Amino acid sequence: xxxxxxxxAGETPFADRPLAAERFFGEEGLSSTGLSxxxxxxxxxxxxxxxxxxxxxxxxxxxxxxxTDQHNALVYLGRVSTFVDLTDAxxxxxxxxxxxxxxxxxxxxxxxxxxxxxTAGAGELTVRWKNPTRAIYRSFTWQTEGYLVRYELAAAYxxxxxxxxxxxxxxxVDYQFARRTHVGLRFDLAERIQGGVHDxxxxxxxxxxxxxxxLMSLQARHVRTAEGTDEWxxxxxxxxNIGPHGAHPF
Amino acid sequence: MTWNRMLVPIVLALMVxxxxxxKTVQVVTTTTDLAAIASEIGGDKxxxxxxxxxxxxxxxxxxxxxxxxxxxxxxxxVEIGKELEVGWVPNLLTGSRNxxxxxxxxxxxxxxxYIHMLEVPSSVSRAAGDIHPQGNPxxxxxxxxxxxxxxxxxxxxERVDPADRxxxxxxFADFKTRLTAAVARWxxxxxxxxLSGMKIVTYHRSWPxxxxxxxxxxxxxxxxKPGIPPTPSHLVELEEKMRSEAVKLIFVEPYFDxxxxxxxxxxxxxxxxLMPASVGGDKEATDxxxxxxxxxxxxxxxxxxxA
Numbered sequence: 001x002x003x004x005x006x007x008x009a010g011e012t013p014f015a016d017r018p019l020a021a022e023r024f025f026g027e028e029g030l031s032s033t034g035l036s037x038x039x040x041x042x043x044x045x046x047x048x049x050x051x052x053x054x055x056x057x058x059x060x061x062x063x064x065x066x067x068t069d070q071h072n073a074l075v076y077l078g079r080v081s082t083f084v085d086l087t088d089a090x091x092x093x094x095x096x097x098x099x100x101x102x103x104x105x106x107x108x109x110x111x112x113x114x115x116x117x118x119t120a121g122a123g124e125l126t127v128r129w130k131n132p133t134r135a136i137y138r139s140f141t142w143q144t145e146g147y148l149v150r151y152e153l154a155a156a157y158x159x160x161x162x163x164x165x166x167x168x169x170x171x172x173v174d175y176q177f178a179r180r181t182h183v184g185l186r187f188d189l190a191e192r193i194q195g196g197v198h199d200x201x202x203x204x205x206x207x208x209x210x211x212x213x214x215l216m217s218l219q220a221r222h223v224r225t226a227e228g229t230d231e232w233x234x235x236x237x238x239x240x241n242i243g244p245h246g247a248h249p250f
Numbered sequence: 251m252t253w254n255r256m257l258v259p260i261v262l263a264l265m266v267x268x269x270x271x272x273k274t275v276q277v278v279t280t281t282t283d284l285a286a287i288a289s290e291i292g293g294d295k296x297x298x299x300x301x302x303x304x305x306x307x308x309x310x311x312x313x314x315x316x317x318x319x320x321x322x323x324x325x326x327x328v329e330i331g332k333e334l335e336v337g338w339v340p341n342l343l344t345g346s347r348n349x350x351x352x353x354x355x356x357x358x359x360x361x362x363x364y365i366h367m368l369e370v371p372s373s374v375s376r377a378a379g380d381i382h383p384q385g386n387p388x389x390x391x392x393x394x395x396x397x398x399x400x401x402x403x404x405x406x407x408e409r410v411d412p413a414d415r416x417x418x419x420x421x422f423a424d425f426k427t428r429l430t431a432a433v434a435r436w437x438x439x440x441x442x443x444x445l446s447g448m449k450i451v452t453y454h455r456s457w458p459x460x461x462x463x464x465x466x467x468x469x470x471x472x473x474x475k476p477g478i479p480p481t482p483s484h485l486v487e488l489e490e491k492m493r494s495e496a497v498k499l500i501f502v503e504p505y506f507d508x509x510x511x512x513x514x515x516x517x518x519x520x521x522x523x524l525m526p527a528s529v530g531g532d533k534e535a536t537d538x539x540x541x542x543x544x545x546x547x548x549x550x551x552x553x554x555x556x557a
Contacts, residue, residue, distance in 0.1 A: 040322060040347050046315035083315035088303070091314060132306045133505050179479050179507075211478050212380060248337040250313045 013174050015219045015235035019188040019201050020168025024107075024120065024147050026062035030099070032075065046083040052076070056102050064118040064149050066104035075101030093126040103151050108164070108193055113156030120149045137179050144171040151193070166191040172203075182207040188223075197226035207237075215239040275411050277403075278324040278351075280335045281308055282529040283390045284361055286538045287400050288328060290425045292407055295414050301342070304530020307505040308334055309380070309477070313341040321346035324357070325410045328403055331362035334387035350410075359406035364398035365389045368458045380477030391527065392459035393542045394433045397426055432539055433463075439546050440464040443555055451492060451520070452501040453511060456527060460545075469495050472502075472511055480510055492518040499552055503527045521552040 017027060034054025041047040054075045059066040065075050081095035103118035123146050130139040146169040155161040172186035188201035201224070207217040217237040224230055275296045279285045282304035289298045301320065302311045308330065321327065321342055329335055343352055351357040367385030374383045389395050404422045408415045440446070446465035450457075453472040461468050470491055474484040491497075492514070500511045500522045508522055515522045525545055526535040535541040550556050 038347075040318065040345075042322070044319070046319050048315070081315075085314070085316045091316070093315070130312065132303050132311075134507070135310050135312070135505065136307060137507060248310070248313065248341075250338075250341070 010239060013172070013182065013184055013205060013207065013217070014186065014203060015205075015217060015237040016203070016221060016233075018145075018170035018186065019190040019199060019223065020147050020170055021145070022062070023190050024064050024149055024166075024168060026057065028061060030057065030063060030065065030075075030077075031061075032057040034075070046081075048079075048081050050077075050079040050081075052078075059104060059106060062104075062106070064104055064107045064120055064151075065099070065101040066106065068102045068114055073102040075099060089131045090127070090129045093124070093128070095122075095124045097122040097124075103153070108151055108153065113154045115154035115156075117152045118149055119152070120147065122147045137176070139174075139176040141174040142172070145169060164193055166193050168198075180209050182209075192226060195226070199223060199225050213241040275325045275407060275414075276323055277326045277328065277407075278320055279328040280311075280339060281330055281390070282531075283538065283541075284328045284330065284399065284403070286529040286541075287396055287425075288326075288403050288407075290538065291400055291404055291418055291422045293417070293421050295411070295417060296407065300530075304526065304528040304535065305504040305532070307503070308528075309337060311335070311338045313338040313345070315345065317342050318345035318347075321351065322348050324348060324351050326357050326359060326406050327351035328359040328361055328406065330387055330390065331360040332367065332384040332387035332389075333382045356409040357406070359402050361399045361402045362387070362389065363402050365395055368462065369455070380475075386455060386458055388456040388527075389459045391457055392463040393429070393436060393538070394463060395459060396429050396538050400425055428539070432542070436542050436546055437464065439550075443546070443550055443553055445549070448499070449495050449497045450499040450501060451488065451497050451514075453503060453506045456503060457501055457525075469497060472500070472506075472514065485510070485514060489514055489517050492520060499523050499549065501525045504531050523548050523552045 016022070021029070032054040034052055036050065036052040038048060038050045041049060054077070056065050056067040056073060056075050057063060067073070077097065077099040079095060079097040081093070083091065083093045085091045099120045101118060103116040107118070108116070124143070126141065126143040128139070128141050146167070148165065148167045151164045153162045153164060168190040170186055170188045172184055174182055174184040176182045184205050184207075186203040188203070189198055191198040201221060203219060203221045205217050205219040207215060209215050215237070217235075219235040219237060221233045221235070222230065273295065275292060277285070277288045277292065277296050277298040279288060279298060279300050281302055282300045285298040285300040288296055292298060299320065301317050302308055327343070329339055349355065367389065370385040371381055371383060374381065390399070400422055404418055407418045447467060449467045449469045451470050451472065452468055455471055455473070455476045457468055460466065470488055472480050472488070474481055497518065497520050500515055500520050502508050502511045502522055502524055504524060504526060508524060511522045514520070524532070525548060526532040526541060529535055529537060529541050531541070532544065535544045
């Protein structure tokens with residue numbers, strides 16, 4: 001789906017996944033076996049189209065799509081992304097993604113009968129600032145992703161066919177104020193399919209990178225559920241890179 | 251007039267600028283040094299642009315999608331190689347979807363292919379910091395390496411534009427003659443400044459080729475290990491070493507924060523020299539020749555021996 005789903009969890013600034021991303025697309029993002037094609041449109045700026053057809057992910061992976069008994073049930077995904085340099089130091093990345101596939105029984109709280117489908121849309125906007133001359137010392141990233149999922153529930157169990165929609169989003173800032181240190185904040189919002197209620201969350205992190213090959217991050221997350229309960233989690237994320245120098249994530 | 255007859259002149263008119271543009275080889279390089287040398291050899295038959303700026307750390311260039319767009323239109327791609335750009339070039343080449351400039355194609359040039367590499371490690375361990383298994387990739391700090399770099403670029407240009415072979419070879423011969431004379435002049439200037447045997451400290455391990463070219467002795471680094479930021483304990487040891495070895499200069503590239511080296515210089519009596527390191531590293535280093543003029547001028551200023 002959107003940019004965050006293209007990034008391996010270990011490469012994100014977070015120890016967890018944003019609430020909405022995890023709820024709608026599972027812990028590992030929307031990943032499955034299939035075909036993917038991309039086309040860089042020949043215009044003076046970056047404009048990329050991607051199309052994918054995949055098998056639905058297994059039901060235990062979580063997310064709005066899941067495999068069913070129907071052999072022809074596939075997930076279809078289209079994505080358009082663009083990137084513009086505003087200055088040498090500032091740039092903007094935006095993308096929109098659309099996916100359609102068999103709905104997950106679990107994600108709908110058991111209301112999805114065979115033949116039910118889910119359609120998901122995602123939009124992403126990322127603004128970055130990094131002075132090239134001082135690139136190793138200072139940077140700032142602000143990213144926001146929003147999701148909208150619409151379920152087409154097939155008639156079953158005595159219930160008529162119906163539509164249901166849920167939405168979610170997250171937004172975070174990451175500020176690098178020294179060569180080795182980043183701080184950041186994230187805000188989460190994830191709607192539940194039942195009752196139209198939503199959970200909210202916040203994550204704060206301080207990340208220390210002794211070298212390019214090691215990362216230590218202390219993170220604290222607060223989730224306020226729709227029922228009004230508060231849940232606190234603390235994470236310690238430790239990453240070692242071994243082997244040859246890898247590509248830098250962007 | 252039928253539609254077909256009307257379309258022919260329209261299509262031809264649209265093709266004229268494309269055909270004209272086809273005469274200019276689009277060269278995209280990773281660094282400004284390579285673009286400067288490609289322009290020396292390619293003259294007006296080449297349009298050479300660099301992905302990175304000259305005042306940027308070439309280890310840490312972001313693989314921005316806008317750079318993929320630049321590469322999509324390239325006829326020839328030139329990199330420093332030896333894993334200097336390993337963190338960003340592979341992503342950009344793949345993202346460019348340009349089959350003409352991928353590794354092992356005629357449009358791909360590794361400018362290090364004729365360079366005699368220094369500091370090739372006998373064993374590789376991450377404990378030693380960000381070391382390069384194929385040798386120190388900062389060979390562009392030796393002005394004479396402009397010739398083997400140019401040789402690799404010349405061969406690339408001849409592969410993608412064989413019709414202009416004689417033109418490129420003529421310009422390369424002229425570049426070699428001018429550079430050989432300039433290197434002799436720079437070495438004489440370095441000797442005049444007393445650089446031979448002079449002990450210096452550098453921020454990063456970027457200057458062994460410069461040191462070899464001008465006889466300078468690099469005794470230590472601000473970074474405790476390549477790519478590892480300086481620690482207080484390392485700086486204390488470094489200051490002691492600099493005092494005992496009478497180190498006069500600290501070379502710092504424009505992309506490093508000079509405050510730490512300036513503090514060390516203040517404690518030891520050395521002078522910080524903000525060396526451009528690459529074409530575009532400062533406003534006066536505008537081509538391969540002016541880069542080394544500028545570097546020796548900055549060293550002379552730091553030593554109090556004029557510009």
